[in-house]
Amino acid sequence: MNPDVTRRSFLSGAIAGIAGVVATLLGLPAARFLMGRAAATSNTDGWVRVAAADSVVPGRPTLVTATVEKQQGWVAAQTQVAAYLKTEDGAHFEALSNVCTHLGCRVTLQDGLVGGNPGFFCPCHDGLFDIDGAVVSGPVPAPLERFEVMVEKGDVFVRTI
Amino acid sequence: MAGRLEEWVDERLGWPSAIRSALLQRVPRLSWGHVLGSATLVTLIILILTGVLLSFSYVPSPDEAHTTVEYITQELPFGAFIRNLHHFGASALVVLSIAHLIRVIVHGAHKYPREFTWFTGVVLLLLVFAAGFTGSLLPWDQNAFWATAVRMRVIEVTPGIGDRLAGVLMGGEELSAVSLVRFFIAHVWVVPSLIVTVVVMHLRLVHKHGISGVPRRGE
Numbered sequence: 001m002n003p004d005v006t007r008r009s010f011l012s013g014a015i016a017g018i019a020g021v022v023a024t025l026l027g028l029p030a031a032r033f034l035m036g037r038a039a040a041t042s043n044t045d046g047w048v049r050v051a052a053a054d055s056v057v058p059g060r061p062t063l064v065t066a067t068v069e070k071q072q073g074w075v076a077a078q079t080q081v082a083a084y085l086k087t088e089d090g091a092h093f094e095a096l097s098n099v100c101t102h103l104g105c106r107v108t109l110q111d112g113l114v115g116g117n118p119g120f121f122c123p124c125h126d127g128l129f130d131i132d133g134a135v136v137s138g139p140v141p142a143p144l145e146r147f148e149v150m151v152e153k154g155d156v157f158v159r160t161i
Numbered sequence: 162m163a164g165r166l167e168e169w170v171d172e173r174l175g176w177p178s179a180i181r182s183a184l185l186q187r188v189p190r191l192s193w194g195h196v197l198g199s200a201t202l203v204t205l206i207i208l209i210l211t212g213v214l215l216s217f218s219y220v221p222s223p224d225e226a227h228t229t230v231e232y233i234t235q236e237l238p239f240g241a242f243i244r245n246l247h248h249f250g251a252s253a254l255v256v257l258s259i260a261h262l263i264r265v266i267v268h269g270a271h272k273y274p275r276e277f278t279w280f281t282g283v284v285l286l287l288l289v290f291a292a293g294f295t296g297s298l299l300p301w302d303q304n305a306f307w308a309t310a311v312r313m314r315v316i317e318v319t320p321g322i323g324d325r326l327a328g329v330l331m332g333g334e335e336l337s338a339v340s341l342v343r344f345f346i347a348h349v350w351v352v353p354s355l356i357v358t359v360v361v362m363h364l365r366l367v368h369k370h371g372i373s374g375v376p377r378r379g380e
């Protein structure tokens with residue numbers, strides 16, 4: 001018998017131990033339950049058809065949109081993806097995100113913004129990007145994001161995830 | 162060190178002495194039956210915790226109630242575990258409350274001066290039934306719907322106020338989307354807050370009177 005362990009201290013320890021085990025058995029599942037499924041899964045492999053190649057005017061970025069279905073919790077939700085498509089020759093394309101890199105508002109193409117040339121303007125905090133998406137002025141920290149693009153049988157596909 | 166910290170907290174918040182006076186009571190000779198009240202309490206706590214978790218992913222509308230319940234059990238990690246704890250915990254709470262009540266009668270612990278402990282206990286038992294009644298509609302499947310429809314017919318035969326009472330509970334003349342929201346709010350908000358309030362009164366009384374021991378022959 002260890003004289004330092006009294007009946008009372010043994011029982012307090014045992015109760016605390018059992019409470020700890022029960023709290024863990026409930027707490028860990030609870031945490032996983034609240035985290036839910038890791039991420040919203042998309043029904044595509046990420047490639048979305050956004051436009052017919054010949055609908056994009058060479059030399060001027062064109063805003064294209066498409067709907068993708070995303071599983072958000074128990075709802076299969078339709079969400080919009082959008083991109084500015086640019087081409088010089090109608091065969092090679094670039095795609096710029098229209099999401100401002102500052103705090104996520106949507107940018108729009110406007111004429112005469114950057115030394116007389118068109119640029120992307122963000123109305124939220126006056127962020128300004130040039131036609132290639134590079135930072136010109138305002139609080140924006142980084143150039144507009146670029147998406148992967150591919151052309152197949154006359155259709156333009158972008159990959160936004 | 163621990164002693165000084167405890168003293169510091171105690172002087173300012175008074176928690177350590179409150180906990181000591183709540184837990185370190187002298188008790189008479191007890192029986193295993195005396196664990197039933199605590200078992201009821203622990204089951205209630207588990208029901209509240211799992212209930213809060215479920216309500217993060219449950220939507221009380223006819224279009225989505227069943228979908229979200231399926232989503233909880235089929236898709237969410239540990240969803241089936243948490244739903245089953247809540248489901249079987251509810252039955253356990255009824256069984257344990259009644260076992261606890263029988264223990265109290267057998268030991269004659271409902272008599273002077275513990276009448277109000279008994280009275281609050283009866284209120285708790287009725288509230289436990291109310292929680293089960295309102296909760297069982299929420300899965301919104303055939304079983305939930307028709308079981309509740311039958312119980313509503315039973316409520317309607319209450320003398321005098323039956324139709325009114327059923328009407329208020331259902332928010333109309335039959336079970337509908339309105340009823341589902343009513344049952345949901347009653348189940349997650351009204352009944353649990355009443356239960357917690359009455360449990361506090363019940364435990365306050367248990368503490369005030371002290372636990373009664375196993376009666377002996379000749380006492």
Ligand code: HEM
Nearest residue numbers: 195198199201202262265270278279282283285286372373
């Ligand atoms: C949610 C339901 C309930 C909870 C959480 C609960 C909890 C407790 C706890 C922890 C005790 C301490 C003593 C013991 O374990 O025996 C107790 C005592 C008591 N309970 Fe309950 N109880 C509930 C329902 C009821 C019901 C339904 C009745 C009777 C109709 C009742 C009547 C009593 C009485 C009279 C005592 C005093 C017994 C004594 O001093 O030995 N309780 N309750």
Ligand code: FES
Nearest residue numbers: 100102103122127
């Ligand atoms: S969000 Fe675009 S400038 Fe702030």
